[in-house]
Amino acid sequence: MAEKSSKQAPRVATGDRAILPEGASTIPVYVMGKKYEVPESLTIMKAMEFVGFKFIRGAGCRGGICGACPTVYRKAGDYKIYFGLACQTVVEPDMFLAQIPFYPANRAKFDMETIEPTAEAIHALYPELFRCVACNSCTKACPMDVDVLGYISAMKQGNIAKAAEISFDCIQCGLCASRCMGELPQYHIGQLARRVYARYIQPKADHLRKRVEEINSGKYDKMLEDLVAMSKEELEKHYTEREREPDLASPGEWKPQDTQYL
Ligand code: FES
Numbered sequence: 001m002a003e004k005s006s007k008q009a010p011r012v013a014t015g016d017r018a019i020l021p022e023g024a025s026t027i028p029v030y031v032m033g034k035k036y037e038v039p040e041s042l043t044i045m046k047a048m049e050f051v052g053f054k055f056i057r058g059a060g061c062r063g064g065i066c067g068a069c070p071t072v073y074r075k076a077g078d079y080k081i082y083f084g085l086a087c088q089t090v091v092e093p094d095m096f097l098a099q100i101p102f103y104p105a106n107r108a109k110f111d112m113e114t115i116e117p118t119a120e121a122i123h124a125l126y127p128e129l130f131r132c133v134a135c136n137s138c139t140k141a142c143p144m145d146v147d148v149l150g151y152i153s154a155m156k157q158g159n160i161a162k163a164a165e166i167s168f169d170c171i172q173c174g175l176c177a178s179r180c181m182g183e184l185p186q187y188h189i190g191q192l193a194r195r196v197y198a199r200y201i202q203p204k205a206d207h208l209r210k211r212v213e214e215i216n217s218g219k220y221d222k223m224l225e226d227l228v229a230m231s232k233e234e235l236e237k238h239y240t241e242r243e244r245e246p247d248l249a250s251p252g253e254w255k256p257q258d259t260q261y262l
Helices: 044-050 119-125 127-131 137-141 148-156 160-166 186-201 206-216 221-229 232-240
Strands: 026-031 034-039 070-075 082-085 095-099
Touching (some): 034 044, 148 186, 160 186
Antiparallel strands (some): 026 034
16 A cells, blocks of 8 residues: 655545545446546445536435436446436446436326326326336336336226325336336326326325315414414424424324314
């Protein structure tokens, strides 16, 4: 190991991500074909930023929720293509990285106000459903471990509720569609199933209907007016002194003493 030069700049906490903490280990990765050394603990997104890339597209929540950062990568000596979310996947030595900020799959046009809540209506909007050959490439590509083939099969069988449930964790990144030899836009189909199910099929929540009626009847208007009229100090006092549910209360058992707004 080379001895430290006496002229080496001292490591200081500047907030600059390009200055490594003392003793940090780095690994080689390839971004768009060029080799870089990056700290081994970074996600793909942070590693790309570390070497100078700036995300103005293809990044959103940075928390694995929005689906904006689908990534494909390869590993040295391995012909397989791997998939992940750039904000969640930690770099490995000799990864070959690329970014797919957006996957342009066809999306059917429909009007949620007039669509028939039937499987036939969804089949008519997405007839390519029946080009699925059940190869399961979509499921293998999913960074959220959604059973994509499972919900596509449910939709082919006409089971909107099952398709909505299985696809619930989809974050619309589009990697499933990028791998489909039948050219299905799976993530759009799953989203339509969930929307149709939620709007027309799922049993309505009685307590929600009651609460909406109360809001529309003006039950909370006075309370809101009082809140809006409060000063910042009054609001803070009101907030910190509010009646709180105990942390260990059993679900459904606790009720506030003031029940006027229940
Ligand atoms: S940035 Fe939102 S899922 Fe990665």
